[in-house]
Amino acid sequence: DDLRRLVVEGNALLHGTDGNVADTLPVEEYRRLFPDYVEIEPYWGSAPGQLLSDGKRLFILGRRFGNVFVGLQPSFGYERDPIRLLMSKDAAPHHGFAAYYVWLRKVFKAHAVLHFGTHGALEFMPGKQAGLSAQCWPLRLLGGLPNFYYYCVNNPSEGSIARRRGMATLISYLVPPVQQAGLYKGLRALKDSIDHYHAHPDPTLIDDLRTQAEALNLMVSGEGDAYVAALGHELLQIEQRMIPVGLHVLGQPPAASEQIDVLNLIATFTRVPRSHNQPPLEPLPQIVANALGYDYTSLSGRLHNDPTAQARYRQIEEICRAAVTALVQFGTGHAADEALARYVHLPSGHLTPLWNYLLDIQRRMTTERELSSLLRALNGGYVLPSAGNDVVRNPSVVPTGRNIYAFDPFHV
Numbered sequence: 001d002d003l004r005r006l007v008v009e010g011n012a013l014l015h016g017t018d019g020n021v022a023d024t025l026p027v028e029e030y031r032r033l034f035p036d037y038v039e040i041e042p043y044w045g046s047a048p049g050q051l052l053s054d055g056k057r058l059f060i061l062g063r064r065f066g067n068v069f070v071g072l073q074p075s076f077g078y079e080r081d082p083i084r085l086l087m088s089k090d091a092a093p094h095h096g097f098a099a100y101y102v103w104l105r106k107v108f109k110a111h112a113v114l115h116f117g118t119h120g121a122l123e124f125m126p127g128k129q130a131g132l133s134a135q136c137w138p139l140r141l142l143g144g145l146p147n148f149y150y151y152c153v154n155n156p157s158e159g160s161i162a163r164r165r166g167m168a169t170l171i172s173y174l175v176p177p178v179q180q181a182g183l184y185k186g187l188r189a190l191k192d193s194i195d196h197y198h199a200h201p202d203p204t205l206i207d208d209l210r211t212q213a214e215a216l217n218l219m220v221s222g223e224g225d226a227y228v229a230a231l232g233h234e235l236l237q238i239e240q241r242m243i244p245v246g247l248h249v250l251g252q253p254p255a256a257s258e259q260i261d262v263l264n265l266i267a268t269f270t271r272v273p274r275s276h277n278q279p280p281l282e283p284l285p286q287i288v289a290n291a292l293g294y295d296y297t298s299l300s301g302r303l304h305n306d307p308t309a310q311a312r313y314r315q316i317e318e319i320c321r322a323a324v325t326a327l328v329q330f331g332t333g334h335a336a337d338e339a340l341a342r343y344v345h346l347p348s349g350h351l352t353p354l355w356n357y358l359l360d361i362q363r364r365m366t367t368e369r370e371l372s373s374l375l376r377a378l379n380g381g382y383v384l385p386s387a388g389n390d391v392v393r394n395p396s397v398v399p400t401g402r403n404i405y406a407f408d409p410f411h412v
Contacts, residue, residue: 007063007070017052019061019072025099025107026057034102036140040092044077051077052096059096060103069108074100076121091126093137101141112146112378115168119158120149123166130164138165148377150250150370153397156388156406169383172400173370175391176244177258183239186216191239194232198307201225226305233304236313253366256328262365263358264324265392273357281354284320291344292316319343327355328362361395369401 010020027048031037037047044051052059052074062071077094101122104110115122127136134140149168151159154175162168183191190212197205206227213220213231220230242265245258254262267284289296294312302309319340326339333355340346377383388404389397397404 003070007072010063015054015059017059017061018075020063021059022062022064022069022071023060023103023107024057025060025103027053030058030095030099030102033106034098037095037098040095040098043092044094047095048099049095051075051094052099058099060100064108069104069110071100071104073097073115073120073122076124093121093125093141097121097125098141101143101145105143105145110145112148113142114374115147115149115162115166117150118152118155119162120166123162123164123168125165127165132165132167136165138167142167148374150374151388151404153388153400153404154390156404159388159404160406169377170388170403171370171373171377171383172386172388172397172402172404173250174248174254174365174398174400176248177246177254177261178242179245179258179261181238181241181243183235186212187235187238190216190218190231191235194228194235194307197228229305229307229310232307232310236303236310240317251368251371253368259362259365260321260325260328262391263328263362264321266361266395267320267324267354267358269392271354271357271395273353278353281357284323284351284354285316287346287351288316288319288340288344291346324358327358331359333359361398364395364398365391367399369399371401373401 006020008019012019012021015021025033031047040049041047048055048058052061060071061074062069064070074094074097077097104113122138122141125137125141127133127138132139147166147168149159149162149166149170150173151162151170152175153172159168159170163170190209193205193209193212197209203224206224209228209231218231218234220227220234222230242261270283271281273281283296286296289299289312292312292315294316296316299309299312303313322343323336323339327333327336329335333352336355337346337348337351340351373383383401383403386397386402386404387394388406391397
């Protein structure tokens with residue numbers, strides 16, 4: 001918050017800008033340092049233009065901390081129609097945008113630049129889509145300045161644009177923590193009302209259920225028991241939905257509760273261990289369902305209209321979560337087996353491959369490379385590559401802090 005206040009607020013009101021004005025670039029110096037300004041003027045008028053300027057100087061937004069400058073990249077300029085700049089072959093960035101990178105390179109004399117956020121504007125400046133030439137604006141602006149880019153590990157597609165058009169070395173960071181949405185307030189009250197109906201079926205209660213549901217904007221079709229079952233399924237979907245909770249902090253591993261949510265979700269799908277000579281790992285919910293005597297496939301197919309299937313699904317979910325919680329808390333498969341043994345009987349060692357698989361993901365997910373990789377890159381070192389993807393879809397993307405790519409030839 002303190003950094004945000006210093007960078008975003010500062011003297012912004014004094015200058016009428018969107019952030020603190022750290023420095024100014026007189027128009028004469030801008031023209032001297034960046035002769036390409038003449039190619040901007042047909043689109044944005046004579047330098048310094050009307051954006052980030054007082055008519056005589058161009059504003060550089062951000063704040064300097066010793067030999068580190070935390071800057072605010074200027075906007076596209078066409079705020080109501082950014083596609084006008086993105087898709088135009090005959091266009092140019094505005095003077096304020098160009099001045100920002102000129103100042104970084106030739107006044108501040110940065111050794112490297114680190115871009116944050118998904119995504120910036122530099123890599124979308126006019127020019128060729130691939131194989132950029134010296135006439136393409138990303139290269140004109142960046143010059144030979146090394147460009148590093150923190151990018152969320154689950155977004156390799158846009159990261160590829162930053163690499164291809166911004167010459168960026170990507171350094172991945174973990175997705176924001178997620179957790180099951182659960183039920184709260186009116187949703188929880190509705191779930192309790194549905195449970196009461198199942199315990200004491202009374203057709204007169206359905207109107208009350210419908211009123212509660214409509215107040216929550218839950219619209220499902222059906223009459224009688226079919227309506228109640230459909231409503232229960234809608235609540236189950238809401239309850240199981242994964243939602244982000246806050247932001248990821250660079251270099252900080254997920255909390256234990258967040259690890260449980262992610263690993264529990266990973267365990268719900270068939271997995272192929274990294275060692276390909278091992279057989280695929282059966283989903284944990286399916287293993288638990290079989291131990292309880294349920295047909296998991298049939299049960300999953302009846303969730304939309306069968307309250308009994310919904311109750312059993314929740315039962316399976318609670319058992320799986322208890323086992324994964326024990327796995328994370330105690331760090332051993334034995335602890336997870338003991339947690340499962342309270343509910344189901346499974347042969348000794350039956351789940352050892354799955355527990356080892358999840359513990360390996362946990363270890364890699366909590367390995368710190370996001371900050372150390374940046375320091376290595378700034379020191380001219382090599383940043384290891386990895387595929388980019390969602391952690392649940394492809395757990396091999398952890399540890400983060402690696403140079404992500406979108407196309408994985410090993411999976412073709």
